[in-house]
Amino acid sequence: MSRNKTPLRYPGGKQKLTPFIREIILSNGLDGGHYIEPYAGGAGVAMELLVSGDVEHVHLNDSSYHIYCFWSAILNFTEEFCNKISSCVLNIEEWLVQREILRNPENHTLIEVGFATFYLNRTNRSGVLGGGVIGGLSQNGKWKLDARFSKRDLIERIEVIASLKHAVSLYNKDAEIFFSNDVKSLPEKSLIYIDPPYFNKSNRLYLNHYKPGDHERIAGVVQEMERVKWIVSYDAVDEIMKYYSNRRSFVYDLQYNASRAYKGKEVFIFSDGVVVPRNSAISYINFALKRESKNLHFGVQ
Ligand SMILES: C[S@@+](CC[C@H](N)C(=O)[O-])C[C@H]1O[C@@H](n2cnc3c(N)ncnc32)[C@H](O)[C@@H]1O
Structure with a gap:
């Protein structure tokens, strides 16, 4: 039996970071709650958390009709x-x-x-x-x-996955519409993991219509969500660091299989209410990325 739970391959898929996200769920008392990916793609983390029973329900949204058809x-x-x-x-x-x-x-x-x-x-x-x-x-x-x-x-x-169908909600919406319409009906015991198309280098990898101004606007919409806890991952470019400069974050190096030449820094950003399991965050990220990353730069800002 393979380690991956998702049937989709996804360049930059985040399932290897599941232990870190699980740690956030546990540290924030969100186990048994809902877990949401507004940019689901291969939904690697969601599937791991669902199959392991860490969360009770997952919500997968992706604006790509193709991806939606697959999950549906x-x-x-x-x-x-x-x-x-x-x-x-x-x-x-x-x-x-x-x-x-x-x-x-x-x-x-x-x-x-x-x-x-x-x-x-x-x-x-x-x-x-x-x-x-x-x-x-x-x-x-x-x-x-x-x-x-x-x-x-x-x-x-x-x-x-299909045996857990009752625990999956699917959406085929633009993430911004999902944030405005659907987040308000989520239970308070929810974690939203936002993994948007990268600021740079993403056009080749995914469906992506975001221009820099869109990333800035999304940053505004995301940071207005106060009722539920959220985390965001991005390529750590100056613009993204600026849009989220008032939030806690940490930066690490990551190399993608999809374009071997590209080695970039990534960032995790946390909503104010999220308890960040600091020491374990270091070791989990280190563990998950040890084969791909030579230099790990860590610092909660
Ligand atoms: C970085 S990938 C997510 C990868 C996912 N975290 C994984 O591990 O497989 C971004 C996803 O966002 C979707 N997407 C792009 N623009 C979107 C938008 N405006 N609203 C919702 N989804 C969007 C793409 O179709 C793609 O599947």
Whole structure:
């Protein structure tokens, strides 16, 4: 059984930071509560926390229709989706068919779009939906397109998640609308983990329409949320540090698989009400990143 609980690969996926986020949940008495990702993507942390029973309910929002279709299909049409995994052919002809579905979602059902999203996520380099296939179109690379497509393991992950369907709420909204409309009905015992598209370097990786002004506006909306506790992660560029300069934060180095050349600093920012488990934060982040980070700069500001 694989360590990851999410069936999606996500460049910069944060599931390796789950122990740190779990520590925040425990330190703030939020265990057994609700956990929310307004920019869910592969929802790696949410799935770990749900499957382990640390939280009772997760809310996943993503403005990408493709990502929404995937989550909705595995939760609501589990058997059909898993049958599609069992019977799918892993070759370039099928990859082209799935890419066509991904490019023209309006001509297809939710299950078809959800499956195409999954198929390309598992067969493309770094899981980037708009990127190239593993091994190239001629399939003469070291790795072939099936390198990340262990059918049995992926079906198992999906079945585990679907068995917890009653504990998952799905949304397909712009995060700003989610913040304004949906956060107010969350129970007080909630933690919102906000992992927006990066300020720099993100266009290639994700659907992202955010310009610098949008990040600034989102920072304003996020910092107005006082009733529930939240944490934010970002690339630690000067602009982001400025937008959140009145909040506590810490910066660490992180290297992504999706673009090996990019080694950047990341930052975690905390709402004022969050108790930050200081010493464990250092050791967990250190532990989670030790293979990827040579220099860890830590300092709660
Ligand atoms: C940095 S990724 C999140 C990765 C996630 N934390 C994980 O571990 O897999 C950002 C996600 O935000 C979504 N997104 C981009 N713009 C958005 C918006 N305005 N509102 C909601 N979601 C958005 C993208 O589709 C992408 O899935």
